Amino acid sequence: MKVKKGFSEQAYELATAQHKLELLQAQVTNTAVRKRKAVQINPNTKFANIKDIQKAQVEAGDKEDITDESSEADLPRVVTIGQGFVKTFDQIMVTRFLVGVFDAGLIPGCVFLCSLYYPPTHLQWRLGLITVANICSNIAGNFMAYAIANIKTTNAFSGWRWIFIIEGIFTVVAALLCSVANVGPPEKAKFLTEEEKRVIKNSVETQTTNIGMLAEWRLFFMNPLNYCWGIIYCFTTTTAYSVSIFSPSFVKSFRPGLDATEVQAQIVPIFVVAAVACLTTAYAADRLNHRSAFGLVGFVFTIIGYAILRRDEHENSNVTMMALYFIAFGTYITLPMIWILTMQNLQTPFQRAIGSGQA
Known part of the structure; x- marks a missing residue:
């Protein structure tokens, strides 16, 4: 030999x-x-x-190429900075539209990328962390916006302009630092060893096909279940954004005597409770390898919260505040559940990419 x-x-x-x-x-x-x-x-x-x-x-691994577009994370933040220099209503509408276009793929991209690295039994916790990071960014953004809005300059450069400029600069710097990691498909990730790539390949279930891109699109849109996931996610996300964006207005209407700082202080505990609930249920879902029941419980809490908000406005404001807790609690439990259930019901990485974008 x-x-x-x-x-x-x-x-x-x-x-x-x-x-x-x-x-x-x-x-x-x-x-x-x-x-x-x-x-x-x-x-x-x-x-x-x-x-x-x-x-x-x-x-000898899968040859399916999923291009890494991490550098595009800078685009929405550059446009955000530009919003601080607009002079007409038309300009602000155009920049807001561009921010929406560039930001649309951020969360779906994160969900899809996690599905390439982690098996279903480990994925819920990671998606829960993404949800909590989003919650924390909303809280920090509210406080930062309140502080920046008080900036006064001699050239009549309003405080709201500085909100876009300063927060946009912070995010551009963060995006540039993150782009160094070059996070892409596991087989192309520079931060993984060959042994780690092999472990990921053997643990994450993927099924590749040679039927072509058009056939993949056709298979995805011919499956009625994908439309169900999209509708459920649409309504759940609407609730999540309603709570995160309009909570200050809700609290101010419940308790008119509070100033801006006190209103923010009333909002923070709501999202702290939601974050704890999100991570707790994510951990339990991964340990039990079961998710539907947790998602249904979240929907029940959300429905109860909305039912309380529809009551007579002259009732106790503390009860109305409890409704916000219920809505946030239920919504942030359910949101990552929908992500992972969608990913689990799609076979190939290409279909998962479509599904994360549709959801």
């Missing part, structure tokens, strides 16, 4: 046996789960060393 110098015959046999064992394990996993694309390596292939085996395993 011929082996390279410095690589013993015993080590050679061990490496080949290890390769065959890993190949068999991958084939069994693929058959038992979703017929994931098997590693295309000939079991009889001879390798000189273990590094050659690992290289062959990586090269």
Whole structure:
């Protein structure tokens, strides 16, 4: 038996046996789960060393290319800075429209990217962290906006302009720092070792096809379940944005005697409770590998909250405040549940990308 110098015959046999064992394990996993694309390596292939085996395993992986567009995260923030310099109503409408266009793919992109790195039993917690990060950004943004709005300059540059400029600059800097990580598909991630890439490949269920992009689109839109997920997510997101954006107006109407600072102080506990509930249920859902029941409980709390808000306005304001707690509690429990259920019911990465965008 011929082996390279410095690589013993015993080590050679061990490496080949290890390769065959890993190949068999991958084939069994693929058959038992979703017929994931098997590693295309000939079991009889001879390798000189273990590094050659690992290289062959990586090269035999899925060839589906998902382009990393992390640099585009700067675009909405650049437009945000531009909003501080507008002079007409038409200009502010155009910049707001562009911010919406560029921001539309941010959360769906995060959800889709997480689905490439984590199996379903570990995904709920990560999506919960994304939701809580969104909650924290809303709280911090409200306080920052209140502080910045009081900035006065001699050239009549209003405080609301500084809100867009300063917050936009902060976010551009953060986006530039994050773009260094070059987060993309696991097989192209620079921060992962070859062993970590192999673990992700074996643990995350993916099924690739050769039917073409148009066929993938057709399969997605012919599935009525995808429309159901989209509708559910649309209504849930509407509730989430209503709570996060209009909570100051709600609190001010419940308690007219409060100033702006006191109103913000009343809002923070609402989102703290929502964040704790979101992470607690996410942890439980991952541990139990069950999500639908948690989502239904969240919807029940949201319905109760809206029912309380429809009562006579002359009732106790404390009860009305409790309604906001119920709505936020239920909404932020349900939102990440819908994300992961949508991802779990889509087979290929391409369909998951479409589904995250539709949702």
